[in-house]
Amino acid sequence: MSTLVDDPRLEAGKPSGFRAWLRRLFTETDLGPIPTIIGLIIIWTIFQIANHRFLSPLNLTNLMYQMADLGVIAVGAVLILLLGEVDLSAGAVSGLAAGVLAVLSVKLHAPGPVAVLVGILVGAAIGLLQGFWTTRFKIPSFIVTLAGQIGWTGALLYVLGTTGTINLRDKFIVGLAGTFLKRDVPHGVLIGWLVGAILVLGYAFSRFTERRRRRSAGLTYRSVWTLILQIVVLAVIVSGVLLITNADRGLPSAMIFLIAILILFDFITQRTTFGRHIYAVGGNAEAARRASINVTFVRIVVFILASMLAAFGGILAAARLLAANQSSGSGDLLLRVIASAVIGGTSLFGGRGSVWSALLGALVIQSISNGMDLLALPSPIKFMITGAVLAAAVTIEAISRQRREAAGR
């Protein structure tokens, strides 16, 4: 931690000793996702002790299969939260997209890809409408999307009509979520390792290219060992996921979609002008406006992207559950989506966070519900535990924000 002013008091006033070091570590250092990862390890340990099958390849593959749709919707929630807005319609939009998909595919016999495409376009149209409404009439987004949540739930019931549940049979649609790399794809294991190797090498290449460019431009650059450590960590995660899933049915396609979406949106948010503008609008919309950024455009596009992701997440969920029904996208889904984003480290107050928090948060949330299902806890207990965990997660976020602000970050 470098001091900002040449003030001897800043150094002299610092208490020494282990406890002070610990306090500084938690208040002054930006720990990023580390507290959440520690929380995840604790959750996993508890469930593993309670039921030794929790960390088995079978259950971990199930976990990835179950969390992918939540994660996809949560990526959209992260984008909206980065703007400093909130989207309460994400659950209802995911349900409506699933309903539209099911009606098109089963009742109207549309080909699978067409049904999927229309479902996603319904999401885009909803995002455009809600984004326009929010920006044009300057209504807080939580009101507009709360109205949306009710309206789109109504629309879902309308398109389903008298049919309560529509079972999906289309191979393409069902295969979207439930194609397992080892079980269902020829040479799936080999392809998995090849793609994994390409990802790690691509990451290594981009990190070293960046280092070389910074070095030749005379800027500060990271040491080779830091980069190697980062690359090794990624390689360990990638091979760990492949080894575990390949010990069962292989990586589910739903998870592959989630990873692809994360990589795409990481690039968009971190490396493009548009992504920079999302952060700018979330940090200080007035400053962004004065810097001639088209704030309305940024907001509307993010609303469209978020609703498209919600729609696609709903489609993945329907493909996984092999059905769309009147309760698609309802219940605690919305809260789980927003909690995923926040647990992963995205601020509720705009401008801070990353799309990867959707992955980490969804992993935490789904671990809890998966573990409770495994223990066959009764429904009332599950609701109460889920509620307590969500409240705790948001509280931790609020406390860390206060400390961050106190430390001037």
Next chain:
Amino acid sequence: MNPSASKIPTLELRGVSKRFGAVQALSEVSFEVFSGEVIGLVGDNGAGKSTLIKCVSGIHPADSGEIWFEGRQVFIHNPKDAADLGIQTVYQDLALCDNLDVVGNLYLGRETTTLLPLDEVSMERLSLETLRSLSVSIPSVRTRIASLSGGQRQSVAISRAVMWNSKLVILDEPTAALGVVQSKQVLELIKRLRQQGLAVIVISHNLADIFEVVDRICVLRLGRNNGIFDIHTTKQEDIVAAITGAEFGLNGSAEGRSAQKGAKTS
């Protein structure tokens, strides 16, 4: 540093007026600022300082009067017109994004990209060059604005204003929220802007600060010129008198009248 009569002013206002409903915020205000000159704009609350800079920066276009920029008449209808001319304004709220780092803020709305990804390397290099040329000291250009001190934030905001081939920089109360040391840093920065040949307008209530950096002081009172003073021949009490209306500055009203001759409603 005194402007000579033969030199063309960077910015010249001739009889600028602005009315908001029943309130005549500015009436027939005239003054000019040359490159390599710092001019102080002072006046009591409601004297029209803010309205005047808003006319120049395009937020509230003037009702009547002429604005001349580098020897030709210009019409500033919106902030973009002002920016295109090379007029940058640093408002009191600084308009920085706390959650972005210094580079992100300096390049806000002007990001450089290589085909698609942001060109962070050249943005960072040019940011460092700019800050170095202005002797602005900051722990790292990758520091988020939230962790900078008030003076450093002000310096970043000013650096951003001069980064883009600006010719005239308007600073609204640059030292209002700062402590003594930080004010000093910002005043030094303003002096460097003058050395680099920019025209600078500083609005301030702090006459001590004004006297430290400016070459001339333009006093506004109740929306009118109330004297333009050369810093070397004026005492602080004279300025206070002009601001409060206890005494009328002679040379100021004379300049105001001469400028009014050419003024036509556009």
